[in-house]
Amino acid sequence: MKTQLRKGTLEMCVLAVLARQDSYVYEIVSRLAESMQISEGTIYPLMRRLQADQWVLTYLTESTTGPARKYYSLTPSGRQMLATMRQEWISFVSEINHVLGPLSDLSSTGEPK
Amino acid sequence: MSKEQFLHQLAARLRHLPDAERDEILADYRAYFDDALSDGRSETEVAAALGDPERLARELTAERKFQQWENHKTPGNLSQVLVALAGLGVVNLLLALPCLLVLTVLSSLWLGALTMLLAGVLMTGSWASNALFGWPALSYTRMEQTMAGPMMSGGQPGQSAHISISTDDGQRVLINTDASSGQVRVEASNAHGQLLLEKASDGRVARLEARDEQGRVHLENLQTMSHHGVLVVGLVLMVLGALGSFLGWKILSALWRASGYWLRWQWQLVNGAPKDRPV
Numbered sequence: 332m333k334t335q336l337r338k339g340t341l342e343m344c345v346l347a348v349l350a351r352q353d354s355y356v357y358e359i360v361s362r363l364a365e366s367m368q369i370s371e372g373t374i375y376p377l378m379r380r381l382q383a384d385q386w387v388l389t390y391l392t393e394s395t396t397g398p399a400r401k402y403y404s405l406t407p408s409g410r411q412m413l414a415t416m417r418q419e420w421i422s423f424v425s426e427i428n429h430v431l432g433p434l435s436d437l438s439s440t441g442e443p444k
Numbered sequence: 445m446s447k448e449q450f451l452h453q454l455a456a457r458l459r460h461l462p463d464a465e466r467d468e469i470l471a472d473y474r475a476y477f478d479d480a481l482s483d484g485r486s487e488t489e490v491a492a493a494l495g496d497p498e499r500l501a502r503e504l505t506a507e508r509k510f511q512q513w514e515n516h517k518t519p520g521n522l523s524q525v526l527v528a529l530a531g532l533g534v535v536n537l538l539l540a541l542p543c544l545l546v547l548t549v550l551s552s553l554w555l556g557a558l559t560m561l562l563a564g565v566l567m568t569g570s571w572a573s574n575a576l577f578g579w580p581a582l583s584y585t586r587m588e589q590t591m592a593g594p595m596m597s598g599g600q601p602g603q604s605a606h607i608s609i610s611t612d613d614g615q616r617v618l619i620n621t622d623a624s625s626g627q628v629r630v631e632a633s634n635a636h637g638q639l640l641l642e643k644a645s646d647g648r649v650a651r652l653e654a655r656d657e658q659g660r661v662h663l664e665n666l667q668t669m670s671h672h673g674v675l676v677v678g679l680v681l682m683v684l685g686a687l688g689s690f691l692g693w694k695i696l697s698a699l700w701r702a703s704g705y706w707l708r709w710q711w712q713l714v715n716g717a718p719k720d721r722p723v
Contacts, residue, residue: 356472357479372495375472376503383511401472 337367342377343420346405346413349387353404378403386412445491447477457501461508469504502531510711517700522707529710543703550696557688564681571675 341363348354348362356378363369381387386409391399405413445453451470458466473494480490494500506528513521526540570580604623610616618631626645631638637656644650652663 355475355479357476357483361483370495371490371493372500375469375476375494376500376507379504379507383507398475400475 337369338373340420341369341373342381343413343416345374345377345381346386346409346416349403349405350410350413353402355400355402359403381409384412385409445488447474447481447487447491450477450487450491450494450497453497454501457498458504460505465508499532502528506532510707513707517704522703525707529707547696547699547703550692550699554689554692554696557685557692559685560681561685561689564678564683564685567674567678568682569678571671571678574671574674 344363344367345359348359354362356374359378360369360371360374378387381403382389385406387403388406389401389403392402394400451473454473455466455470458469461469476494477487477490481487506525509521509524509528513525523544530540573579605619605621607619608616609618613635615634616632618629620629621627622629627650628643630641633639637654639655640651640653642649642651650664652661654661
């Protein structure tokens with residue numbers, strides 16, 4: 332279940348990372364990997380999708396060490412989409428929490444997490 | 445798998461893409477490898493983390509076809525998306541084919557309705573043109589122009605005629621006119637068959653029959669249309685055709701949209717991501 336949830340929310344997470352600052356793919360992956368398990372292979376097709384949806388745009392920056400680096404930046408519509416997704420996520424989580432009941436119920440039934 | 449092996453395989457799988465696009469994808473993956481390597485990871489490790497190049501290439505190709513279809517919703521692009529998705533194991537083509545078949549049948553029905561509309565417009569148009577300019581002649585199906593003159597001249601006006609020619613070996617030609625009803629009957633026969641033509645009093649063909657030992661062709665009650673008939677039939681065809689075309693168009697576009705939603709849903713299954721596209 333966790334895998335499915337992660338898959339479904341990865342797009343939102345990438346947008347959230349980019350909302351903080353422009354970034355390149357490897358940095359985005361590293362950022363995400365700090366707090367969640369991700370499969371690296373899915374990121375690049377996802378970035379292309381975000382680009383096709385015009386939620387992000389790319390630009391090249393000269394780097395001091397190697398070739399020019401491709402940076403991704405959130406567009407206004409991407410920012411708007413992130414806000415919508417965040418809202419949906421929060422209401423979804425609260426719905427689920429409501430169904431699950433208070434945390435004490437969980438521990439009393441001894442259900443494994 | 446080494447970095448070069450990975451890139452090589454990916455390039456081979458993406459060979460159908462336009463050069464610029466393929467080069468961009470490859471450059472991006474190269475950059476990713478370089479970033480990961482300077483992060484202290486090994487080529488093998490990164491290649492494994494990125495997954496199977498073949499699967500990756502299929503996904504990228506499907507993505508591209510899907511974008512094409514989103515931009516231009518032609519049946520050709522749709523089928524390309526279906527094939528690409530089938531390559532990813534998402535869509536069972538065997539299931540998709542009946543849907544395409546239904547779409548095709550509906551399209552032909554719709555074309556039929558359009559043809560009806562066209563015929564109606566043509567008929568009404570010729571009626572209007574005939575009423576205004578006397579052209580085209582609407583009575584071209586009537587027999588009297590080809591038959592009545594010479595036939596009727598056989599007898600005196602107001603008299604019935606009966607002509608019969610026969611030979612010993614059973615060949616016979618029979619011509620009857622009936623002055624009171626205006627009917628004409630022509631019959632030609634021999635041992636092997638018979639041809640019969642009957643003209644009714646109002647000039648239409650009442651009966652046309654050809655017969656031989658094998659079988660029989662029989663036409664009866666051939667109606668010629670009056671001028672009003674042409675107008676009425678034309679208008680009816682127009683109304684039916686217009687209704688059919690309109691409904692057909694509605695159903696088709698609804699189905700087309702539905703297939704779009706379905707495809708998008710399939711696409712979500714691939715991506716595992718909700719697509720809240722502003723429509």
